[in-house]
Amino acid sequence: MADSHATTLEPEAHNPALLHHFADAQQQKNAASLGMWLFLVTEIMFFGGMFCAYLVYRLAHFNAFAAASQQLSIKLGAFNTAVLLVSSLTVVLAVKAAEAGNRKQLVTYLVITVLLGLTFLVVKGFEYAEKFERHHVPGPTFSFTDTFDDGSQKIPVNPNEAQLYFSLYFAMTGMHALHMIIGCGLFTVLAVFAWKGHYSPGYFTPIENAGLYWHLVDIIWIYLFPLLYLISRHR
Amino acid sequence: MSEEMTNHGQSGHGTGFEREDLSSRGVFVFMIGLAITGLVIYFIIVGMYSFLDKYERSQMTTASPLVATSGAASRVVTKDYIEKQFKDNGAPMLEDNERGQFSDFLMRQEKHLNSYGWVDENAGVAYIPIERAMELTVQRGLPVLPQGGATDAAGAASKAPATKAPVKR
Amino acid sequence: MASAAIPANQTPKTNYLTNGYGLKSWLLTTDHKRIAVLYLISVTVFFFLGGFFAMLIRLELLTPQGDLMQADSYNKVFTMHGMIMVFFFLIPVVPAVLGNFLVPIMIGAKDLAFPRINLLSWYLYIIAGTLFLHCMLIGGVDTGWTFYTPYSTVGSNTNVVEAGLAVFIAGFSSIFTGLNFIVTIHRMRAPGLTWDRLPLFIWANYATSIIMVLGTPVVAITIVLVAVERLFHLGIFDPKLGGDPLLFQHLFWFYSHPAVYIMILPSMGVVSELITCFSRKRIFGYKFIALSSVAIAVLGFLVWAHHMFVAGISLYAAMIFSFLTFFIGVPSAIKVFNWTATLYRGSISYATPMLYAFGFIGLFTIGGLTGLFLATLGIDVHVTDTYFVVAHFHYVMVGGVLMGYLGGMHFWWPKISGRMYPEGWAKLSALLVFVGFNLTFFPQFILGYVGMPRRYWQYPDEFQVLNVLSTAGSSVLAVGYLLPMIYFLWSLRYGPIAEANPWNAAGLEWQTTSPPPTFNFDETPVVTWEAYNYDEIAPKELEAPVGR
Amino acid sequence: MSEHATSSRKFYVGIGMSLLVLTSVTVFAAFVNLGPFNPVVALLIATIKATLVVLFFMHVKGASEKLTAAVLVSGFFFLAILLSLALADYLTRAWR
Amino acid sequence: MSKYLPLWPDQASTMAGQVDALYIYLLLVAGVMTGLIYIAVTVLAIKYRRKPGQDAHQIEGSTILEITWSIIPFGVMLTFFIWGAVLYFKERTPPADSTEVYVVAKQWMWKVEHMEGQREINQLHVPTGQDIKLIMTSQDVIHSFFIPAFRIKQDVLPGRYTTAWFKATKPGRYHLFCAEYCGTNHSGMGGDIVVMEPQEYAVWMAGGPSAPLPETGKQLFASLGCSTCHRFDVQGRGPNLQGVYNKPVLLEDGRTVIADENYVRESILNPTAKIVSGFKPVMPTFQGIVSDEQLNALVAYVKSLNQPPTGTAGLQQPAAAPAQPQNTQVQ
């Protein structure tokens, strides 16, 4: 977030010189990298709080969670997963291009990454809109009438517990989407800087660190997808 | 955490900063050790729990030999238990939503006073809306002796609890 | 010889204080020392604000009836006292003031690894503080500093969201400080300064930073969930939807128990520095004290539910958490015993910082041992949520952390300001703080066991005598805290000029000038000695004890 | 980190393809009745995918920086502490 | 203990003595440890104070000592843990033959319902020598049921049932507190636990001797919690009831009614029927909680408030006094 942004500004933007308080470029680079990884750990713990809530409530209200989960569209979810994975690939290729000093490729890959990120967000927007239409948004207007099929009979589920599922769904995917938006903004800025030629094979730490951030957001989605979309689908 | 004791003293001259750092192996060993300790503690406490549980239950004395149950009552109270006690032993039902429950109660009474339904289908006793019962009573007069259909109305009217009327001494 | 590196008593042309005078040179600085001074000012403001609320609490509790203010006002007052003291004073105080100033100097670096993020931390803190002040002015919060649901989501009609946002932002300030420290300590040490030569203050701040980085995000997301529940009806903790209010408590204490070690660990580091310097001794059991800091930091994450013994957790969980809580006592005990052992065959002077260190040992021991009372299941059922808990945490927080902080401020004041403080006044105020503190909080142990619950605006008559004692003590305490404020300010103009190393202490921070130049050292020092090499440094004057 | 030679483009694309394949495997496995093992399989596959991303896309494998692995694993370790000790309460609530 | 400087709480249940025993053990151990450390620090600080011509003597440390002072305190702490856990098990394991009492907490009152149907507010009458199991839930936020003299405390949660149990041993009147912060009147959410000999308890159960109506009404007004909202000194959540009787009252919907006897009755039984202007409909219904006699007593008390007040309804709980059988039950 703000951290990686500040990190990108750390070395003078037009003059990739060493900052005064570092002894050499390697030290500076290692420091930035360690800082970024620590920041990623804070992100893991940040989402970890919600994963904890998810785990506890899924165990407590399994039927409602399964029934509510089956109202999500696997097609859209899987499509979004694929979009994110491909965007991770383009980020890696962007880093590779930066290391090779290939400015045109670097900018191209960054732009593709941003476009893929926006695709993800648009699809998510459609999913949210569908929740609003079907009154699956927690609050006074919430309604849920579907049942849980345990293989032998259909068990009616408590709509309140389904509402709990959708509360978690919105909290987790919403927080993830917020991170995606920040990531898209970050890569847009980096693409502009890259276009202006700020980065060289000797100095592309911001690209690398923003890439690490993007991969982490990707990893979180890798877990969110099966946990939110694929509860007890075999019934 | 463990340290690698290399690179002491003067060796760092001129490099500008100290290169030697914590080894990540130490971190991993520490975490694995902590995880194992955690598991051990888990089992120790499970053992202690079951021992104490047995002990407590064996210590429980019953008030009189006539009481059949022995051991401890359950520590966990669920909604089902509350409802069972309510049905079987006339225990109070805990009001977790007082205003809602009271207005439900009023609504039920209101509905009972303004609708038709069976009191006892086999015996052919029904209840009717209170207004209608009043009309019928006015039309037919008070029953002096049981006379066919009027009993229903009278029965219903006397059954209907008076909600609105002030309590008289 | 380390002492050879000490320059003669001469002030250089510029130091970090004289390097630029405008407001801009302070507000846009990336110098860790200036940022530390900015933190010092802002944290002090919040301390006196929190202290002001504490005085209101004590005045209200002078009589059994609620007479000074309305019940709602009292609830807001103790909530804001707790929130200010915890989130805006005690968590930042030692790391962000003394840590910011000393960590780079002690390891021979020019600055922290990310100077701009350091400045960002301070701005986040200021934004959070401003938000909280605004929240206070438009009516305050009344949830208690613990934000327990469902009161904070359904029950309270005060500005919970804004206060939560303030705590959230302050949390990120804390995260960035911790991140900065970890990277700095890993990557920026002077040549030769290996991990087994680091000052214990650095070890303590390293352990603290681990907690900041790993714990704070959890409370951040928890508070976000509370805010979202209030704003958009996402009912994650709502019992009406089958949610569990205890889940909030689990997530909150997963951070807030480690947070109490965020508070105490840096202060323990300070005490290690003070004890060694004023007894002229190498620390007893260096490695054990260093590793016990890390052990406390890690074990601190395993004990959080000891705040929930009667909250409705399972019997088994209560036993697990009680058992794990006792593990924390061991590294703490190691520290106390090692400090005591360091005194043995020392050459001890009674300068003010040392008096505070003695105070820390004495009061932290009582606070820590009563912590063990609370960790004992059968006792906690009776004393939880009573004044016994209030007394416990004021003993560790005020008697421990604050004593350590004040000791550190006196010890490093010459380095920070370039001036000495008046020793006589300082000794007097140390005495006032110690006496006033015990008079304020010891009666609360008795009150708690007798059964007076916490967060009470009015209480049964029979508790009055003990409450009057406590209130009387708090006014002594107030004087004890106002005095240093006054004489520190006084010394900025009238205090004697400090030498580079007024205490003849070991450690790199004493080898640069007082106050240090902007980049701390003219040339990067090379460390060839072990920590606390007091055998190689002569005491100040063998004839007269330091600090008379 | 510049010592790590970034791998060839072909290699990255290969990793990307395997991630996509694993995604479809997850979706497929969700519709097969594995009894209690459905969530286990789903999480296992997710973990494999995450590991691939961490090792190859985030360059933890072959990095000059030895500490990154320790930092990342610590993060997951403390998350595991949160989950396991919270479950120590929730799973034993019903014990009588 | 002294009435004005209590140093130790009453011991009035089987648990109290056991908790106190553990507490005394902890006090002793902590006292010894604190004493040792204080003496050591003081003696060392004086003995090795700075003297001319005497340097410090450097010592690196001692692994043997470190291990000693890790193991011994840990052993001591294990005794704390085991003893504490055994007690806690007792505290959380209700005996099988215990009598159930149902408790509902709400902001800011305790409602108690006995199996036999008696209902009380902010009071709980129990006999000595009988295991009582409390089954508790809350209607709004978290509260905590705390009886210091019995050394029991249990949080009361919404949407869930929690239990606690005790066996009272000493007749008397003890404090009941709410120990979990629950909002404005948290500190007023207390009451009395009245412990009686079994014979007295039986008399109370049957409905004991009665006092003059307004007098009984005044006691009910305090014990039912009316006085938590209807205050005479400051503005509470409900209207001040002094001088209300037989005066016109402006309602929220603009009507004006005369506060006659029926109006007061209806206000108590179905408060939402007529809302006084300027107030929220927060008054709970007392339908089914107050008996006809109690209702009459309350009405008589509200009537009597028209005379100049003889004293305000006390905010304070009365100090521990011998139990008086009180007429607060429902037939």
Ligand code: HEA
């Ligand atoms: C700086 C802050 C700080 C510190 C360091 C501690 C330290 C400890 N705390 Fe404390 N605590 C708080 C701040 C702190 N606490 C706060 C703020 C609360 C209340 C929050 C709220 O509800 O608002 C609280 C509440 C609290 C509770 C919950 C009480 C309740 O609400 O019911 C418990 C229970 O276990 C507890 C235990 C401990 C223990 C075991 C330690 C241990 O770390 C102490 C270890 C130290 C020692 C043990 C002393 C030194 C050792 C020796 C001298 C050796 C000799 C020892 C033996 C032979 C045994 N604390």
Ligand code: HEA
């Ligand atoms: C973290 C640190 C910290 C510190 C330093 C203090 C310091 C003090 N605290 Fe605080 N306290 C807490 C943390 C802290 N507290 C917490 C977390 C709670 C729980 C809150 C909750 O329940 O949610 C609490 C609760 C708490 C209570 C219980 C309230 C209740 O449960 O109802 C009491 C009661 O006596 C109290 C008293 C005091 C006193 C007398 C001081 C004294 O040490 C303060 C001394 C300082 C001064 C007196 C300042 C002197 C200055 C002036 C008087 C001038 C003022 C004017 C200006 C604004 C310039 N505190």
Ligand code: CUA
């Ligand atoms: Cu109810 Cu506090």
Ligand SMILES: [Cu+2]
């Ligand atoms: Cu704690």
